Amino acid sequence: MSIKTLSIYTFRNISEAHLTLSPFFNLITGENGAGKSSILEAVYFLSHGRSFRGSILEPLIQFKQQKTILQAVIITNMDNEISLGVMKSLVEDGQIKIGGDVCRSAAELAALLPALLLNADSFDLLTGGPAFRRQWVDWGLFHVEQSYADLWRQYNRVLKQRNAALKKGASSIVTCWDADLAHLGEKMAQHRADYIEEIMPLCNGLFARFCDFSFSFQYDRGWASALPLLDSLQRALSRDLHLGYTSVGPHRADLGLRIGDKPVQTILSRGQLKWLIYSLKLAQGILLKQQTGKRCIYLLDDVPSEWDERRQKVLASILRDMASQVLITGIDLAYFQALTADLPTKMFHVEQGVVKEGDHVISISSESPMQGDPKNRIGPLCGSIL
Ligand SMILES: Nc1ncnc2c1ncn2[C@@H]1O[C@H](COP(=O)(O)OP(=O)(O)O)[C@@H](O)[C@H]1O
Ligand SMILES: [Mg+2]
Structure with a gap:
C-alpha cells in the first residue's frame, strides 16, 4: 500500500499541491509554520476521514474558502492503482469516492489506506x-x-x-x-x-x-x-x-x-x-x-532531530526493513537523508504553503491567479474524481 500521487486543494495554508511520492522515503522540510504537518494531515485525513488535530472541519479548510478536496492515487499490495478522493465542504454534504464510486463510510478509506501517525501527541499513548x-x-x-x-x-x-x-x-x-x-x-x-x-x-x-x-x-x-x-x-x-x-x-x-x-x-x-x-x-x-x-504508511511528524545518531540509525534501519512508504517532516532532515540515500528517497520543501520537489514548484500559493469562486476553481481540476 503506497500513495503514488497526492493532490491537495485549499487545505490549511496549501492552496494547491500535487506531489508524486516515492514508495519508500519522502522527506519534507521547511520552517515552522510552512505547511509540513498539513501535508501529513492531508494524508491522515484521506486515510481516516478525519483530522488528527480535532474533529471540527472549519479550521482545515483554507481561510476564505468553503471546501477542501484531497485526492490520491494509491498502489495496492496487489499492484493495482485506485483513485481516492475526499471533499469536505462548509456549505454542502461531503463526499468520499473510491475508484470513482461514491462510498458511504470513511471506514472503507481506512481499510484501503492504513496509515500510522507519530507526532508530539503520540505521548498520549503512554501518558494519556x-x-x-x-x-x-x-x-x-x-x-x-x-x-x-x-x-x-x-x-x-x-x-x-x-x-x-x-x-x-x-x-x-x-x-x-x-x-x-x-x-x-x-x-x-x-x-x-x-x-x-x-x-x-x-x-x-x-x-x-x-x-x-x-x-x-x-x-x-x-x-x-x-x-x-x-x-x-x-x-x-x-x-x-x-x-x-x-x-x-x-x-x-x-x-x-x-x-x-x-x-x-x-x-x-x-x-x-x-x-x-x-x-x-x-x-x-x-x-x-x-x-x-498490507503495508501501512508511516507519517512521522517532526522526527526528533534531537535523537542521537545511534537511535536515528536504528529508526532508519527499522523503516528500511519494513519497506513501507514513509513521509517524514522536519526542519532539517539532512541527517536522515544520509541514512536513506541508497533507497528511493524524495525530498520536498515547503515554504508558506508552497511545496517544491527539488527545484520544481508543485503547488500554487494562496496568491495564485486561480483564486476566486472555489466552485469554479475546484470543479475542473477535480472532475476526474469528485
Ligand atoms: N485554515 C487555514 N487556512 C490557512 N492557513 C492555515 C489554516 N490553518 C492553519 N493555517 C496556517 O498553516 C500553516 C501551516 O501549519 P503547519 O502545517 O502546522 O506547519 P509546519 O508543520 O510546517 O510547522 C501555519 O502557519 C498556520 O497558521
Ligand atoms: Mg509541524
Whole structure:
C-alpha cells in the first residue's frame, strides 16, 4: 500500500499541491509554520476521514474558502492503482469516492489506506488515559481482523442503549441488554487479548534495538478477571444505576506497561518513552504486514532531530526493513537523508504553503491567479474524481 500521487486543494495554508511520492522515503522540510504537518494531515485525513488535530472541519479548510478536496492515487499490495478522493465542504454534504464510486463510510478509506501517525501527541499513548491505549489496540484489530469493526460497532450500539436505560433508571430495560452486551463484549475482549499477546514480543524486540530495557504488560479487559462479563454486569447493576452508565466491559479496558513492578512512565526518560512509543507503533505495521500482506504508511511528524545518531540509525534501519512508504517532516532532515540515500528517497520543501520537489514548484500559493469562486476553481481540476 503506497500513495503514488497526492493532490491537495485549499487545505490549511496549501492552496494547491500535487506531489508524486516515492514508495519508500519522502522527506519534507521547511520552517515552522510552512505547511509540513498539513501535508501529513492531508494524508491522515484521506486515510481516516478525519483530522488528527480535532474533529471540527472549519479550521482545515483554507481561510476564505468553503471546501477542501484531497485526492490520491494509491498502489495496492496487489499492484493495482485506485483513485481516492475526499471533499469536505462548509456549505454542502461531503463526499468520499473510491475508484470513482461514491462510498458511504470513511471506514472503507481506512481499510484501503492504513496509515500510522507519530507526532508530539503520540505521548498520549503512554501518558494519556486508557482510551488512547484501547484505540491503539483497536487500530490493529480493525485492519487485521475483518469481523472486528462490526463487533465493535454492535457492542457500542448496545452499550448506548443500556446507558440510556440506566440514565432513565429503567432497571428492567437495562437488564434486557445484558446478555447481548456480555456476548459481544467477551468476544471483543478476547480479540484484544490475542492481539496484545501477539504484538508485545514484537514491541519488545524493537524497543531492545533502541535501549537495554525490556517491559512487561498487563491487559485489563475492563471487568473482574475471575468473572464472566454477564455476572459482572449483573453485580454492577445498582452501582451502574447510581452512576448512570455501564461501569464494566471492554469499553473500560486498559493496557499497562511496566519495567519491573513500576509503570514505564515513572521509570523511562522522555526520550526513552519516545522510543517505546515508536516501538509500539512500528510493531503494528510489522504485524499488519505479517498477517495481511498490507503495508501501512508511516507519517512521522517532526522526527526528533534531537535523537542521537545511534537511535536515528536504528529508526532508519527499522523503516528500511519494513519497506513501507514513509513521509517524514522536519526542519532539517539532512541527517536522515544520509541514512536513506541508497533507497528511493524524495525530498520536498515547503515554504508558506508552497511545496517544491527539488527545484520544481508543485503547488500554487494562496496568491495564485486561480483564486476566486472555489466552485469554479475546484470543479475542473477535480472532475476526474469528485
Ligand atoms: N485554515 C487555514 N487556512 C490557512 N492557513 C492555515 C489554516 N490553518 C492553519 N493555517 C496556517 O498553516 C500553516 C501551516 O501549519 P503547519 O502545517 O502546522 O506547519 P509546519 O508543520 O510546517 O510547522 C501555519 O502557519 C498556520 O497558521
Ligand atoms: Mg509541524
